[in-house]
Amino acid sequence: MDQPTVEEQSGRKGPALGAGAAGETAPAAARKFTAKGRATRSRIISAAAELVFANGVARTGMEDVQRQAGVSASQMYHYFTDKDDLIRAVIAHQTDGILAAQQPVLDELDSFAALDRWRDLLIDLQEQRNCVGGCPIGSIAAELADNDPRARADLVHSFERWEAPIRAGLARMRARGDLRADTDTDDLALALLAALQGGLLLTQTRRDTAPLRTALNAVLAHVRTYATQ
Numbered sequence: 001m002d003q004p005t006v007e008e009q010s011g012r013k014g015p016a017l018g019a020g021a022a023g024e025t026a027p028a029a030a031r032k033f034t035a036k037g038r039a040t041r042s043r044i045i046s047a048a049a050e051l052v053f054a055n056g057v058a059r060t061g062m063e064d065v066q067r068q069a070g071v072s073a074s075q076m077y078h079y080f081t082d083k084d085d086l087i088r089a090v091i092a093h094q095t096d097g098i099l100a101a102q103q104p105v106l107d108e109l110d111s112f113a114a115l116d117r118w119r120d121l122l123i124d125l126q127e128q129r130n131c132v133g134g135c136p137i138g139s140i141a142a143e144l145a146d147n148d149p150r151a152r153a154d155l156v157h158s159f160e161r162w163e164a165p166i167r168a169g170l171a172r173m174r175a176r177g178d179l180r181a182d183t184d185t186d187d188l189a190l191a192l193l194a195a196l197q198g199g200l201l202l203t204q205t206r207r208d209t210a211p212l213r214t215a216l217n218a219v220l221a222h223v224r225t226y227a228t229q
Contacts, residue, residue: 041079044069094136095158109169134204183226195219
């Protein structure tokens with residue numbers, strides 16, 4: 001296990017993960033860290049993300065993350081003021097991972113063939129995971145959206161990051177003339193993301209990618225009704 005750096009030793013041990021940190025003036029993410037500090041913080045976030053994905057937010061505690069990351073309690077509280085701070089970092093981490101796994105296809109959704117490739121990629125990713133886990137940020141949203149306003153705002157931003165390239169690709173198709181000029185590409189992008197989320201939930205529950213395939217195919221068929229040819 002890494003020994004705390006000078007900057008880590010300056011941090012105090014905080015309250016139990018999940019409690020607030022009185023007197024904290026800024027989120028840990030806003031502070032400056034050394035290269036070693038950034039690596040340690042990243043390791044903690046990755047460990048927390050794995051545990052949250054496997055067990056959920058409520059069943060993931062400080063000691064679990066600490067053991068998984070191989071860090072001390074003082075290191076944990078140097079980098080994160082409380083559990084809320086850590087979970088918000090996990091949301092950003094999971095969002096980055098989701099988007100990276102879909103590249104470069106996600107940024108090239110400007111043809112019907114590209115949309116089909118994206119569908120196939122999404123289904124393949126679920127098959128690789130044996131349909132376990134569902135959506136890494138969707139599962140967090142199910143736990144926190146109703147009772148954690150800050151996390152909910154972060155999740156809204158995460159889903160917007162996911163929806164934006166879908167919307168942009170459809171808008172390019174409309175601008176090029178592949179879709180009718182009256183096509184509401186914002187609505188179609190939102191419908192695709194909603195179908196994806198519902199499909200992922202049923203795929204997770206049934207351990208079968210058929211719901212995901214069916215949901216995406218239904219919306220893609222609807223998109224094709226706006227084709228100019």
